[in-house]
Amino acid sequence: MKLVDLQTIAENEVDFQRSYKHRINVCSSSGCILFGALKILKAFKDAVKEFGLEKECKVARTGCIGTCSVGPAVLIEPGDYLYQNVSTEKVREIVRDHIVLGLPIKEMLYKNESFFKKQKRLVLKNAGKIDPHRIQDYIAMGGYSALVKCLATMTPQGVICEVTSSGLRGRGGAGFPTGQKWSLVARAHSSPKYIVANLDEGDPGVFANRTLAEADPHAILEGMLIAAYAIGAEKGYLYIRAEYPLAIQTLQKAIAQARSMSLLGDSILETPFKFNVELRLGAGAFIAGEETAILASIEGKRAMPKPRPPYPATYGLWGKPTLIQNVETLANIPMIVLNGGLWFSKTGTTECTGTKCFSLTGNINNPGLIEVSMGTTLREVVFDIGGGVQNERNFKAVLVGGPSGGCLPEALLDQPIDYESLKSVGAIMGSGGIVVLDDGSCMVDTAKFFTEFCVEESCGKCTPCRAGLARVKEIFEAITKGSARLEDITTLEKVSAYIMDASLCGLGQTAPNPVITTLRYFKNEYLQHITEKTCQAGKCFKKEEGEQKQ
Amino acid sequence: MVNLKIDGIEVEVPKDTMILKAAKDNRIDIPTLCNLEGLISYGGCRLCLVEISGSSKLFPACTTPVSPGMEITTNSNKLKEYRKMTIQLLLSERTHICSVCVANDHCELQSLANQLGVDHTIFERNWTKEEIDSTHDFLVIDRNRCILCTRCIRVCDEIEGVHTLDLRLRGKDAQIIMDMDNQWINSCSCTSCRKCSNVCPVGAIYIEGEPVSHTKKKDIVEFIKTRRNRK
Ligand SMILES: Cc1cc2nc3c(=O)[nH]c(=O)nc-3n(C[C@H](O)[C@H](O)[C@H](O)COP(=O)(O)O)c2cc1C
Ligand code: SF4
Ligand code: SF4
Ligand code: SF4
Ligand code: FES
Ligand code: FES
Numbered sequence: 001m002k003l004v005d006l007q008t009i010a011e012n013e014v015d016f017q018r019s020y021k022h023r024i025n026v027c028s029s030s031g032c033i034l035f036g037a038l039k040i041l042k043a044f045k046d047a048v049k050e051f052g053l054e055k056e057c058k059v060a061r062t063g064c065i066g067t068c069s070v071g072p073a074v075l076i077e078p079g080d081y082l083y084q085n086v087s088t089e090k091v092r093e094i095v096r097d098h099i100v101l102g103l104p105i106k107e108m109l110y111k112n113e114s115f116f117k118k119q120k121r122l123v124l125k126n127a128g129k130i131d132p133h134r135i136q137d138y139i140a141m142g143g144y145s146a147l148v149k150c151l152a153t154m155t156p157q158g159v160i161c162e163v164t165s166s167g168l169r170g171r172g173g174a175g176f177p178t179g180q181k182w183s184l185v186a187r188a189h190s191s192p193k194y195i196v197a198n199l200d201e202g203d204p205g206v207f208a209n210r211t212l213a214e215a216d217p218h219a220i221l222e223g224m225l226i227a228a229y230a231i232g233a234e235k236g237y238l239y240i241r242a243e244y245p246l247a248i249q250t251l252q253k254a255i256a257q258a259r260s261m262s263l264l265g266d267s268i269l270e271t272p273f274k275f276n277v278e279l280r281l282g283a284g285a286f287i288a289g290e291e292t293a294i295l296a297s298i299e300g301k302r303a304m305p306k307p308r309p310p311y312p313a314t315y316g317l318w319g320k321p322t323l324i325q326n327v328e329t330l331a332n333i334p335m336i337v338l339n340g341g342l343w344f345s346k347t348g349t350t351e352c353t354g355t356k357c358f359s360l361t362g363n364i365n366n367p368g369l370i371e372v373s374m375g376t377t378l379r380e381v382v383f384d385i386g387g388g389v390q391n392e393r394n395f396k397a398v399l400v401g402g403p404s405g406g407c408l409p410e411a412l413l414d415q416p417i418d419y420e421s422l423k424s425v426g427a428i429m430g431s432g433g434i435v436v437l438d439d440g441s442c443m444v445d446t447a448k449f450f451t452e453f454c455v456e457e458s459c460g461k462c463t464p465c466r467a468g469l470a471r472v473k474e475i476f477e478a479i480t481k482g483s484a485r486l487e488d489i490t491t492l493e494k495v496s497a498y499i500m501d502a503s504l505c506g507l508g509q510t511a512p513n514p515v516i517t518t519l520r521y522f523k524n525e526y527l528q529h530i531t532e533k534t535c536q537a538g539k540c541f542k543k544e545e546g547e548q549k550q
Numbered sequence: 551m552v553n554l555k556i557d558g559i560e561v562e563v564p565k566d567t568m569i570l571k572a573a574k575d576n577r578i579d580i581p582t583l584c585n586l587e588g589l590i591s592y593g594g595c596r597l598c599l600v601e602i603s604g605s606s607k608l609f610p611a612c613t614t615p616v617s618p619g620m621e622i623t624t625n626s627n628k629l630k631e632y633r634k635m636t637i638q639l640l641l642s643e644r645t646h647i648c649s650v651c652v653a654n655d656h657c658e659l660q661s662l663a664n665q666l667g668v669d670h671t672i673f674e675r676n677w678t679k680e681e682i683d684s685t686h687d688f689l690v691i692d693r694n695r696c697i698l699c700t701r702c703i704r705v706c707d708e709i710e711g712v713h714t715l716d717l718r719l720r721g722k723d724a725q726i727i728m729d730m731d732n733q734w735i736n737s738c739s740c741t742s743c744r745k746c747s748n749v750c751p752v753g754a755i756y757i758e759g760e761p762v763s764h765t766k767k768k769d770i771v772e773f774i775k776t777r778r779n780r781k
Contacts, residue, residue, distance in 0.1 A: 285720070302717065307593035307613040460698060460717070460724035461594045467639035470722045471673045491672055498635050501608055501628075502596045 001262045002270050003148050006139060013140035020058040022099050024048075025075040025128060028061035029214045030207070030246050031068035036088075040072045043091040048099075050092070057099055060137075063215020065128035066119075067110055069367045075128055082110040115366045118384045120347065120373045122355050123331045127215035127369075132250050135257040138218040144263060146334035147225050151271050154337075159230040160186060163333065165341030167353035172198055172289075172326030173401075173430050173506070175352075175419035181323060184313040186231045188321035195236035196298065196317070196324045197224055200282050200289030202241065203402035204453060206433035208357040209327050211369050213240070213247040216331065217254035221277065223330030225263070226337055228275040231323055235276055237298050238327075239288075242281040251279060286403075286457035289431075290505050291324045293459070304459050305505035326431070328357055348374030352418035356429065362399075362436035363390045372417065379413035382436055393438040397522070399446070401430030403453045404510035406517035407443060426517040428510055442537035443522040444529050447514045448476035454511035465508030468499040472515060479526065480540035482533040489526055493519060554620040563616055570598055570611035573624060580624050581633060581662055583640075583751055584699035585612040589708055592700055597636050597662070600624045608632075630666070637663050638671040643722065644678045645694040646752075653753030656762045659697060660752075680725065685735035688758050689747060691726060696754040698724055702746035714740040726754075 017023070026032075026041040044059045065073045070084035074094075081104050083094060090108065097103045121127070130137035138144070150159055164179025185193060197220060201209045213220060224236050240248055255277055258264045266274045280298050282288045288303040295317050297303040316322025332354060336344045345353045352374040358381070361367050365387030372381060378398055382388070389395045397407045400417075406427030408415065415421050419429050437446065455473050460466045475492055478484040496512035496519075503509045519526065528534055535541055551562050556573050563572040568591065573580050583595040591612045598611040603621040611624070623629070640646075640659060648654050663669075680693035700717070703726065707713040714737050718727045728737040747755045747765055757765050 287720075307591075307610055309615065455721060458721035460719075460721045461592075463594070463596050463636050463639055466698070466721055466724070467643040468635075470643070471639065474674065495635070498632055502599055502632050502636070504593060504596070504610075 003152055006144055006148055006269070009136060010139050010142070010145070013136045017058070017140060020056060022053075022057040023077045024057060024059045024095075024099075025062040025065070025077065026059065027063070027065045027071060027073045027075070027128060029064035029068075029211055030244075031064060031211075032071035032073055033246070035071040035085075037072040039088055040074065040086050040091060043088045044074075044095065047092045047095040051095055051100055053095070053099060057095075060131045061133065062130060063127045063132045064211045064369050066124070066368045066370065067112075067115065067366070068369060070110060073110070073128075076104075077129075079104075083108050084110045112366050112387050114384050114387065115368070115370075118372065118376065118380050119370055120355050121371050122335060122347070123212065123219070123328060123357055124215065124369070124371045126219065127211070130216065132215055132217055133253055135218060135254065135261065135263075138216070142338070143218050143334070144222055146337040147222055147229075147263070148269065149337055150226055150229050151269060151273060156186065156230045156232065159226060159337065162341045163230070163336055166332075166336045166344035167341070167348075167351075168329065168332055168336060168344065169352065169419065170326055171328035171332075171356060171429075171432070173428065175429060178325070178329055181313060181325075182227065182230055184311075185233075185321045185323045188314045190314075190320055191232070192235065192320055193231055193233040194317045194320060194322040195224055195228055195231070195233045196294060196322060197236065197238045197327050197330055198289060198291075198294060198324060199238065199240040199244075199247070199327045200286075200294060201244075201431060202284065202286030202289050202457070203431055203433055205359065205361055205435065206402055206431055207359045208369060208432040210244050210247045211359075212328060212331060212357065213244070214250050217247075217251045218258065219331040219334060220251075220327045221254055221258055221264070223325075223327075223333035224277060225268070225275055226333050227323060227325065227330065229273055231321075233323065234274055235278070237278050237280050237317075239280045239282055239294055239298060241284050241288075243284050248279065248281065255279070285459075286453075287459045287505075287507055290507060292505070294324065295322065304461050305507075307504060328432070349416065349418055351420060356417065356432060358432045358434045360386055360434050360436070362434075363393065363438035363440075364388070364436040365390055374418045375416045377414050377416050378408065378434075381417070381434060382413065386436060389436065389438045391438075393440060395436070396439045396441055397437045397443065397446075399427075399433070399435040399437065399450075399514070401428035401510075401513070402433040403450045403457075404428065404507070404513050405430050405433065406513045407437075407446060407521065408517065409521045412521075426513060426520060428513065430510075440537055442535050442539040443518040443525050444476070444479055444535070445537070445539040447518040448473070448480060450514040451476060451511070454507065458507060458511075459505075462502075462504040462508060464499040464502040465504070465511065468495050468503075469508070469511055471495060472499070472512070479529050480535070482529075482541055484530050486527075486530055488530070489519070489523075552616050552618050554616050554618065554622065556622045557624055565616075567616050568612060569600060569609070569614050569616055569620075569622060572616050573611060573622075578624060580611050581666065582612060583658060583662065583697065584701065586701050586705075586749055589701065589704040589749075592704065595636065595640075595697070595699055597633055599629060599632060601626055601629065633666055634668050637666055637668045638673060640697050641668070642671045642673040642675050644676060644680065644696065651695065651753040652756045653695075653762045656766055657753060658751035683728070683734050684758065685733045686740075687735075687742070688760075689734060689742065689744070689755065690758050691734070691755045693725055693754065695752050696726055697752055698726075699751060701749040701751065702726060702755055705745045705749045710741060710743050710745050712739045712741055715746060 293303040599608040601623040
């Protein structure tokens with residue numbers, strides 16, 4: 001296939017899709033599959049056949065639409081009609097009323113309009129709209145035209161300049177400027193060079209990267225290809241955890257399709273540029289997402305971090321310069337190339353451009369997968385997009401940044417979402433988890449839960465994280481059982497500061513965040529637990545009651 | 551050559567020297583545990599952390615190379631506190647009872663505790679029940695005394711070249727194992743070279759019936775150096 005052929009494919013595909021009057025998108029992403037989406041998909045196909053509408057109405061499987069809690073979700077176009085909680089019995093009714101009679105069924109439509117209103121969907125623009133298993137769908141939406149633009153009109157240096165001027169920063173957590181990272185790898189002398197796309201996503205309850213891969217796998221591949229062109233790499237690894245079977249399957253298919261259309265392989269689009277992608281499955285360790293550990297894992301070694309320097313940009317996989325990038329970062333690249341860095345930098349704040357995807361969960365009315373401009377406040381996310389706290393309860397805290405994020409109180413909800421602002425209040429961007437807690441939660445118990453997670457996931461290499469966190473966990477056990485003393489609070493503060501400063505990698509350096517923030521913002525709960533031996537939320541001291549009864 | 555300042559003293563060292571060596575060559579002592587000259591640095595114990603002016607982070611001296619104009623502090627109050635904390639954590643992590651340990655008086659952990667003034671721990675002691683393997687003819691491993699410095703793994707791999715030893719499990723549960731978690735007697739790769747017992751800083755790997763003072767007397771560092779330099 002040549003550069004020009006892509007345009008033809010896109011045009012043909014658009015014509016093909018226009019020949020249908022309606023398109024029924026059935027979300028077949030992990031979330032909705034749990035609600036039985038595949039049965040719904042079949043039911044729609046059957047119903048369309050029954051009404052003889054095959055020529056007018058296309059039934060397609062798509063990735064996550066975003067409203068995962070009210071699945072199965074079905075989007076009917078034109079008009080973006082979003083049906084929620086669709087059951088097989090209702091499918092026939094929907095096809096009859098909506099498609100045949102032209103009367104959308106109001107009662108079944110998703111009503112929380114605010115959920116979409118405050119979002120800005122750039123990375124997720126195709127999610128829920130295209131069939132992730134068909135490369136033609138992606139191409140029809142303008143997919144791979146950014147790659148064509150690079151190969152036909154841009155120098156590698158030019159691509160890097162565009163990415164640098166976009167202000168894009170790594171979405172994997174640390175927020176390192178992406179363009180700067182690319183320059184470092186491009187400038188490194190040794191060769192070959194490698195790219196690693198990071199889809200380890202080991203944080204419990206976070207599913208933003210998985211959903212992206214299930215909804216729009218080619219955006220990730222195109223981002224990798226452009227990065228490869230820019231830095232001069234011929235081989236890339238896409239590292240994904242083995243617990244994500246649907247995402248793996250979707251990516252495998254996408255890679256095969258891209259290869260068969262010569263978008264991957266030895267002479268891409270009949271130019272001298274070559275690039276291959278290999279999927280690597282991780283065995284589900286949180287630490288394997290850390291950048292030096294992921295390299296060890298790909299090399300076939302134990303996933304254990306190494307001190308930096310040397311940095312992977314100069315000394316990565318098998319000692320060669322390696323670009324490690326989160327998949328959401330990569331999915332931003334095609335639009336930057338197409339529309340220019342300046343265009344991109346207009347979204348978000350000056351220091352922090354673009355958008356960020358979050359999985360929004362916890363005691364909240366509209367949980368799901370969201371994407372917001374950087375600089376959006378937490379209040380907008382929790383109350384406007386999230387629709388506030390569930391079951392008429394009151395808001396208590398929001399945990400931002402996954403298991404090593406910070407627990408922030410109501411007073412900090414006006415904090416805008418960006419790397420520095422979150423850090424200043426003790427939270428982190430992390431890989432995109434926001435958990436809302438209502439007034440029935442105990443903050444001591446919450447901090448204990450996340451400490452336990454980090455104790456389990458510590459690799460064991462360095463003393464502060466391995467031995468320090470284990471001690472912190474023991475202190476929490478004492479507090480929640482009623483055997484702690486007030487001095488233990490001082491010990492917690494001291495050890496937490498030490499673990500953050502002295503640990504080798506990001507796991508240990510951030511693991512005390514939940515402890516430090518709950519101590520800072522909810523100290524009275526600790527005092528109550530220790531001096532009065534009571535837990536207002538009724539979560540702690542339970543074991544002892546059980547023991548007494550026996 | 552690179553010029554830098556360590557604790558206010560101007561020093562000049564070759565390019566790519568690690569801070570630890572630069573300090574040592576200029577008679578500035580930085581405490582270490584996992585590091586052993588001749589083996590690839592590990593950066594695990596975190597005792598050798600130092601401050602570099604201009605950065606709020608701490609850097610392990612054993613794995614951080616010098617750069618021109620660096621100003622390094624090796625002995626601030628914070629670093630002293632943190633080193634004590636590290637020693638306390640190591641002492642309380644597993645069962646360290648010096649009086650009944652083969653390495654008593656010849657243990658690097660014990661002497662560091664003395665040197666840094668650690669006379670108690672703020673943490674509950676942990677009484678671990680890790681496995682002791684004394685199946686080998688003369689080598690013994692008592693995992694309750696292991697501080698997971700991985701010197702034994704590295705010497706076995708990098709110097710003896712057999713890679714008998716490795717780690718299993720994560721975090722506080724991590725354990726030194728032989729081959730694929732065999733008993734030592736059943737290890738096919740172990741050459742009984744004793745290097746692991748030579749380098750173990752504590753009383754975790756030792757030779758049955760032989761005083762530790764005797765085993766540890768063999769200067770593995772010198773041995774490694776002579777072998778390394780013989781081209
Ligand atoms: C314990 C730990 C886990 C991590 N897990 C992930 C992960 O699952 N996905 C990811 O993209 N980055 C993860 N990171 C961050 C990576 O180390 C790295 O910074 C990132 O992949 C770089 O890509 P970016 O610049 O595009 O963000 C993790 C870091 C730590 C310390
Ligand atoms: S901080 Fe934790 S996870 Fe990271 S190297 Fe140290 S022990 Fe391992
Ligand atoms: S005796 Fe030698 S070969 Fe055997 S485990 Fe120890 S270092 Fe390795
Ligand atoms: S057995 Fe000794 S040398 Fe090996 S890791 Fe444990 S303490 Fe270190
Ligand atoms: S998984 Fe179907 S809407 Fe998110
Ligand atoms: S001696 Fe440097 S970290 Fe152990």
